[in-house]
């Protein structure tokens with residue numbers, strides 16, 4: 001057997017290529033992991049919003065996961081858009097059996113503000129999925145929905161991260177600060193049940209942030225698949241997303257996508 005690292009995403013498709021499965025596979029590829037994908041929902045969306053959604057039948061989601069796990073090792077996996085309680089039940093059943101780090105991006109609304117999961121699914125996510133996760137990566141509105149707290153600053157983010165671990169049973173939480181308006185910095189807060197860490201980057205002024213959350217969680221998954229410890233995986237993933245936003249692409253009328261080749265080109269330039 002080769003010692004390639006295999007990473008799996010279980011998420012929705014974004015045909016415009018900026019978020020969802022497409023962002024995850026681009027990230028896995030750039031970070032030299034073997035990327036696999038189970039598609040839970042097809043969306044019709046672009047940089048301006050979500051125009052339509054079509055869900056895969058539950059049995060078929062189950063079959064896709066079985067096809068992969070019966071044949072290929074999974075060294076780390078992530079979830080994105082899980083639109084209903086039924087999809088979550090299927091994922092929870094498999095997640096409990098896969099012996100690998102589980103990164104959950106608790107996708108609830110698109111960057112454009114369009115809802116991506118049923119409201120009752122939020123309760124299921126809290127009760128049954130969070131306890132299975134190695135790390136959960138909510139943005140501020142998602143962390144507010146999960147905890148019921150109002151989040152305005154870094155202290156509030158720490159309280160939310162603590163509650164997600166202590167009350168809801170996630171092994172660790174990374175509350176992302178992309179939505180907290182700080183003129184200079186984009187700070188994400190991490191808590192693992194023992195201590196807090198802050199991951200800080202410069203803030204980039206751009207409207208092109210479609211798929212940033214998907215990309216960050218896919219990069220964390222790739223580094224975990226490669227066996228990096230969690231803090232290192234997040235630090236490297238944060239560098240990746242920052243460069244991908246810094247060179248994001250002005251494609252489409254709305255919020256354009258991140259640039260997945262920018263981090264590699266920067267690295268190549270540093271080496272040469």
Ligand SMILES: Nc1ncnc2c1ncn2[C@@H]1O[C@H](COP(=O)(O)OP(=O)(O)OP(=O)(O)O)[C@@H](O)[C@H]1O
Pocket residue numbers: 019109110111138139140176177178179186187188201202203204205206209210211212213214216238241242245
């Ligand atoms: N303008 C920015 N400049 C620098 N970093 C940013 C910016 N916006 C977001 N980030 C970073 O990008 C990562 C993703 O965070 P964000 O809060 O945007 O996720 P999200 O809302 O889940 O994304 P999505 O738009 O895909 O739903 C985090 O590390 C965050 O700090």
Ligand SMILES: Cc1ncc(CO)c(N)n1
Pocket residue numbers: 011012013014019020021043080081107109110111210211212213214
């Ligand atoms: C399919 C999909 N997953 C996640 C997001 C969140 O950015 C999105 N816009 N679309």
